[in-house]
Amino acid sequence: MSLKRKKISVIGAGFTGSTTAFLLAQKELGDVVLVDIPEAENPTKGKALDMWEAAPIQGFDSYVTGTSDYKDTADSDLVIITAGVARKPGMSRDDLVQINQKVVKSVTKEIMKHSSNPTIIVLTNPVDAMTYVAYKESGLPKNKVLGQSGVLDTARFRAFVAEELNVSVKDVSGFVLGGHGDTMVPLTRYSYVGGIPVETLIPKDRLEQIVQRTRVGGGEIVNLLGNGSAYYAPAAALVEMAEAIIKDQRRILPAVAYLEGEYGFEGIYLGVPTLLGANGVEKIFELDLTEDEKAALKKSAESVKSLMSALN
Ligand SMILES: NC(=O)C1=CN([C@@H]2O[C@H](COP(=O)(O)OP(=O)(O)OC[C@H]3O[C@@H](n4cnc5c(N)ncnc54)[C@H](O)[C@@H]3O)[C@@H](O)[C@H]2O)C=CC1
Numbered sequence: 001m002s003l004k005r006k007k008i009s010v011i012g013a014g015f016t017g018s019t020t021a022f023l024l025a026q027k028e029l030g031d032v033v034l035v036d037i038p039e040a041e042n043p044t045k046g047k048a049l050d051m052w053e054a055a056p057i058q059g060f061d062s063y064v065t066g067t068s069d070y071k072d073t074a075d076s077d078l079v080i081i082t083a084g085v086a087r088k089p090g091m092s093r094d095d096l097v098q099i100n101q102k103v104v105k106s107v108t109k110e111i112m113k114h115s116s117n118p119t120i121i122v123l124t125n126p127v128d129a130m131t132y133v134a135y136k137e138s139g140l141p142k143n144k145v146l147g148q149s150g151v152l153d154t155a156r157f158r159a160f161v162a163e164e165l166n167v168s169v170k171d172v173s174g175f176v177l178g179g180h181g182d183t184m185v186p187l188t189r190y191s192y193v194g195g196i197p198v199e200t201l202i203p204k205d206r207l208e209q210i211v212q213r214t215r216v217g218g219g220e221i222v223n224l225l226g227n228g229s230a231y232y233a234p235a236a237a238l239v240e241m242a243e244a245i246i247k248d249q250r251r252i253l254p255a256v257a258y259l260e261g262e263y264g265f266e267g268i269y270l271g272v273p274t275l276l277g278a279n280g281v282e283k284i285f286e287l288d289l290t291e292d293e294k295a296a297l298k299k300s301a302e303s304v305k306s307l308m309s310a311l312n
């Protein structure tokens, strides 16, 4: 019996989009369609062909194609939106809202003309507000539209903790809540190293420095690169979420999800712990928070709300 292969469309063939497409193909999560604007059609086709030519060497059977025609995305199971502008030094994610909302709206409209029930994962920044734009434009149920921030932010925290303690990253777990901005809320109280609370392993002031580095982790890379923003870790984060959904893994991962009362917020997208499976966001977990954590999350939600109020 042969199973139908999944189809994954990646919109935006820039740094994050093309890296994501290659990782998806390497993991054989489905056939991958890489999409960019008509002016970039040849480079998009070229990148896709280059990836496909790696298939015999890497031994993957996922087919990768490049296009600017949304007809080629027809019947996608999963769509990943990376299209838009990335941060330059001195720019905040929030500066991107005006430019990127037009992009996300238009690509979502095109996607929905050709796929009736895809799951959409948004990466484009400011991701909390852009996920809301995709949700509204798509008309899909809230569980089918989500955004990526927490897997990346948590990975950064985990990497810094592993480095600090000189232990394997595999043994470090964590949770970053809130918006994908400098107000994000890394929850050290829910972070463990091999089951041992991280707060008992790293002195408070040092842990606070790690938390702060996590909060500005995106900016650290922007400053080092000089002409763009992070893409290897963001692509890896997208692929972890995609795998959870495509394979119905029922992973518990942070995602930008639509809140209707959870954590006391109504009608906004925010980073929270979720259960990711075949139906997208299958559940939102509400953690017990201290008063300080609640206040930090509220501040983060306020910053997302102020971005949302800038949407047309
Ligand atoms: N949420 C997160 O954790 C992260 C978010 N990002 C965001 O993802 C976005 C993409 O970042 P990069 O890939 O580094 O940027 P990039 O500039 O390398 O790629 C963006 C691509 O989008 C394409 N594009 C623009 N308008 C389009 C349209 N209407 N239709 C199709 N394609 C279109 C561009 O031609 C370009 O190829 C940025 O907004 C960035 O801030 C990036 C990393 C992490």
Ligand SMILES: CC(=O)C(=O)O
Binding pocket: 087, 093, 125, 152, 180, 217, 218, 219, 221, 229, 230, 234
């Ligand atoms: C680009 C971005 O949002 C990040 O690296 O966190």
